[in-house]
Amino acid sequence: MKNDRGLLFVVSAPSGCGKGTILYEILQDKGFYYSVSATTRAPREGEVDGVNYHFLSREQFDARVAADGMLEYATYCGNSYGTPRKEVEEMLDAGKNVILEIDVQGAMQVKERCPEAILLFIAPPSVDTLRHRLEKRGTETAEVIAQRVAEAEGEIACAPNYHYIIVNDVLEVAVSDFRAIVRAEQLKVRSAK
Amino acid sequence: MKNDRGLLFVVSAPSGCGKGTILYEILQDKGFYYSVSATTRAPREGEVDGVNYHFLSREQFDARVAADGMLEYATYCGNSYGTPRKEVEEMLDAGKNVILEIDVQGAMQVKERCPEAILLFIAPPSVDTLRHRLEKRGTETAEVIAQRVAEAEGEIACAPNYHYIIVNDVLEVAVSDFRAIVRAEQLKVRSAK
Numbered sequence: 001m002k003n004d005r006g007l008l009f010v011v012s013a014p015s016g017c018g019k020g021t022i023l024y025e026i027l028q029d030k031g032f033y034y035s036v037s038a039t040t041r042a043p044r045e046g047e048v049d050g051v052n053y054h055f056l057s058r059e060q061f062d063a064r065v066a067a068d069g070m071l072e073y074a075t076y077c078g079n080s081y082g083t084p085r086k087e088v089e090e091m092l093d094a095g096k097n098v099i100l101e102i103d104v105q106g107a108m109q110v111k112e113r114c115p116e117a118i119l120l121f122i123a124p125p126s127v128d129t130l131r132h133r134l135e136k137r138g139t140e141t142a143e144v145i146a147q148r149v150a151e152a153e154g155e156i157a158c159a160p161n162y163h164y165i166i167v168n169d170v171l172e173v174a175v176s177d178f179r180a181i182v183r184a185e186q187l188k189v190r191s192a193k
Numbered sequence: 194m195k196n197d198r199g200l201l202f203v204v205s206a207p208s209g210c211g212k213g214t215i216l217y218e219i220l221q222d223k224g225f226y227y228s229v230s231a232t233t234r235a236p237r238e239g240e241v242d243g244v245n246y247h248f249l250s251r252e253q254f255d256a257r258v259a260a261d262g263m264l265e266y267a268t269y270c271g272n273s274y275g276t277p278r279k280e281v282e283e284m285l286d287a288g289k290n291v292i293l294e295i296d297v298q299g300a301m302q303v304k305e306r307c308p309e310a311i312l313l314f315i316a317p318p319s320v321d322t323l324r325h326r327l328e329k330r331g332t333e334t335a336e337v338i339a340q341r342v343a344e345a346e347g348e349i350a351c352a353p354n355y356h357y358i359i360v361n362d363v364l365e366v367a368v369s370d371f372r373a374i375v376r377a378e379q380l381k382v383r384s385a386k
Contacts, residue, residue, distance in 0.1 A: 180373040
């Protein structure tokens with residue numbers, strides 16, 4: 001009846017939904033492990049191997065993919081990014097709850113390959129709210145904001161493919177909702193339909 | 194994305210597991226409705242129709258069953274007990290979360306007839322703990338306690354057929370676990386597999 005193995009949580013959110021802040025809070029809780037992605041891109045100044053990313057050569061990355069060693073991966077602008085399977089499995093076996101912070105495409109790959117993964121989508125209260133938040137930041141041009149909003153709409157359209165949707169209106173509520181999902185999933189009977 | 198309809202929770206527990214106390218706490222929360230059972234047995238002194246039970250004649254009860262008007266029912270010592278479907282549906286439609294406090298057999302009937310029902314089993318930390326609790330009460334004879342424990346073992350064997358198992362070791366934790374399940378189920382995407 002007891003689940004000694006950790007749970008695998010996949011978290012996606014459009015840019016500007018406060019995902020980082022929510023995950024920061026959750027990762028303060030005991031028993032969580034944040035999965036570090038692998039990438040073929042060169043480290044930027046200050047980035048530490050194994051902390052920001054696992055920096056792999058193209059050959060190393062491709063060899064991992066070929067050996068089914070990536071839970072999901074994608075290539076942007078010639079650089080590949082992926083989630084190393086081995087580390088995730090080891091942490092789950094050690095009873096840790098693993099958090100993968102990945103995009104919608106990656107989440108769908110993980111859903112396919114790990115049916116036990118629990119997919120959480122963090123959504124803004126509305127697209128208008130998201131636009132306002134991005135405008136208030138004042139760090140992006142109108143064009144970039146329009147692009148972010150359009151991307152968000154595409155991502156929100158994928159939310160029904162997730163298991164849970166957390167609407168981040170009030171941060172404390174969103175964090176409490178995340179914790180409720182974690183607890184409920186721990187109490188869930190895995191054999192039940 | 195929003196579930197305006199209430200959720201249907203089915204709660205079972207062996208005798209002595211603190212189910213009544215947990216449900217008392219949960220029913221203080223907003224938006225819950227405790228389903229009142231129907232029965233053919235005569236009201237006892239002080240029992241109020243519609244509060245303790247809906248008291249029905251044998252003809253009324255059988256007519257409801259024939260019209261598919263009971264979500265589950267059973268007969269003990271010649272008296273029938275059941276959950277009237279209409280009232281439950283009305284409360285769910287009104288957005289209330291409905292709690293059915295029923296036994297394992299009833300829960301399995303509801304699972305079959307209402308695939309959307311969420312089944313919670315409240316378990317003791319161990320059968321030994323349950324035996325100790327019953328002995329400490331001092332209200333039952335050794336024979337009755339032995340019978341209760343044997344019944345509990347049979348019920349616990351059915352727990353894997355429930356969706357969630359709450360172990361009632363510390364009351365506050367059990368109530369908090371119940372609330373976490375309710376919240377998570379509210380955040381769940383119903384269309385997702």
